[in-house]
Every structure is written in C-alpha cells, then in structure tokens.
Amino acid sequence: MRNDSRILKLSSREIEKDKSLSEKERKERIRVVERMLKEKNIEKRYSKLYDMICQYLDDEFINKNICGFSNDICSRRRCMMEKKIEKDTYRNGCCHSYKENKDCEHLKDGRCSIKNIACKTFTCPYLRLQGKNYSVNKIYFAKYFFNFRQKLYMETTYFVDKDVVMKGILKRR
Numbered sequence: 303m304r305n306d307s308r309i310l311k312l313s314s315r316e317i318e319k320d321k322s323l324s325e326k327e328r329k330e331r332i333r334v335v336e337r338m339l340k341e342k343n344i345e346k347r348y349s350k351l352y353d354m355i356c357q358y359l360d361d362e363f364i365n366k367n368i369c370g371f372s373n374d375i376c377s378r379r380r381c382m383m384e385k386k387i388e389k390d391t392y393r394n395g396c397c398h399s400y401k402e403n404k405d406c407e408h409l410k411d412g413r414c415s416i417k418n419i420a421c422k423t424f425t426c427p428y429l430r431l432q433g434k435n436y437s438v439n440k441i442y443f444a445k446y447f448f449n450f451r452q453k454l455y456m457e458t459t460y461f462v463d464k465d466v467v468m469k470g471i472l473k474r475r
C-alpha cells in the first residue's frame with residue numbers, strides 16, 4: 303500500500319499536469335485528495351472513496367447522458383432496433399440480459415438499487431467505439447488510493463453491492 307505522502311505527491315502531480323483545468327479547479331481537486339487523506343481509518347477511507355466514485359460516475363453518466371437513454375431505450379438498443387436485430391425487448395439497456403431473457407434482479411423502478419463500480423464503469427463496445435470509456439484510473443481522487451489489483455477487482459466484479467466489493471478491496475491491500 304502506498305503511504306499518504308506518496309498518494310498526495312502523485313495525485314498533485316497528475317492534477318497539475320491537467321491543462322484543461324483552471325487554477326481554481328486544480329486547487330479544489332487537491333483539497334479533495336487532502337480531505338480524503340485526513341481519514342486515517344483505512345476501511346472508512348475506502349468506504350468514502352467508494353461512495354465518491356459511485357457518485358462521480360452516476361453524475362457523469364446522467365449529466366452527459368452517456369448511454370443516450372430515452373423512454374428506457376439506450377442508444378445501443380436504438381441502433382439494434384434500426385438494424386432490425388430481433389430481441390425479446392430493447393428496454394433497460396445492459397441491465398437486461400439477453401442470455402437470461404430477463405432484467406437484472408437489482409433493477410427496481412427503472413433504477414439500479416445497489417452500488418456496483420464495475421457496472422458503473424462499464425460501457426458497451428458500441429459506446430467504446432465512440433471513445434466513451436471509464437475506469438477508476440481515470441478518476442483523479444481515486445487513482446492513487448487503490449493498487450492495480452484493487453482497481454481490477456472493482457472493475458470486474460459485477461452485480462454485487464458495496465459490502466461485498468469492500469471486502470474484496472480490503473483483502474487486496
């Protein structure tokens with residue numbers, strides 16, 4: 303595990319390098335990292351980071367309408383409809399499994415009812431071809447707080463809630 307001064311140094315360097323940010327935004331980002339480093343209980347720190355990653359990804363996908371949802375149909379499914387690719391439904395994007403012919407059990411009233419980072423970072427090949435891809439490594443406040451194994455684990459452990467993923471993160475320290 304990296305020590306705190308190393309995390310601050312690497313994060314600050316990364317933030318300073320980002321020329322798309324204003325001076326004010328840079329300072330704000332460094333403050334976020336410092337705030338996180340103040341939490342010395344590692345389990346609490348991971349838990350806060352986990353929630354922040356989920357919030358960041360939710361905001362990102364909603365604000366930029368990454369999946370292009372309209373009336374429960376995403377851009378990938380619309381493309382399938384246009385190409386007349388036959389499916390049982392086109393609703394609910396990849397929260398509907400074509401393999402199992404049903405919606406994910408965690409989909410409640412059109413929303414995901416759990417906090418899962420793998421699902422939240424996932425983009426289908428259709429979106430990735432448009433350059434839309436997400437990873438924990440691209441999130442400034444998370445990149446240096448987790449090691450490679452933790453990040454890989456978070457991004458590949460689908461369909462389970464935060465408590466399960468948290469155990470895996472702690473195990474991979």
Ligand code: SF4
Nearest residue numbers: 369376378395396426
């Ligand atoms: S990732 Fe692709 S298939 Fe899944 S909801 Fe978004 S656009 Fe649809």
Ligand code: SF4
Nearest residue numbers: 397406408409414421
């Ligand atoms: S767990 Fe994943 S597939 Fe299931 S509803 Fe949530 S985001 Fe969709």
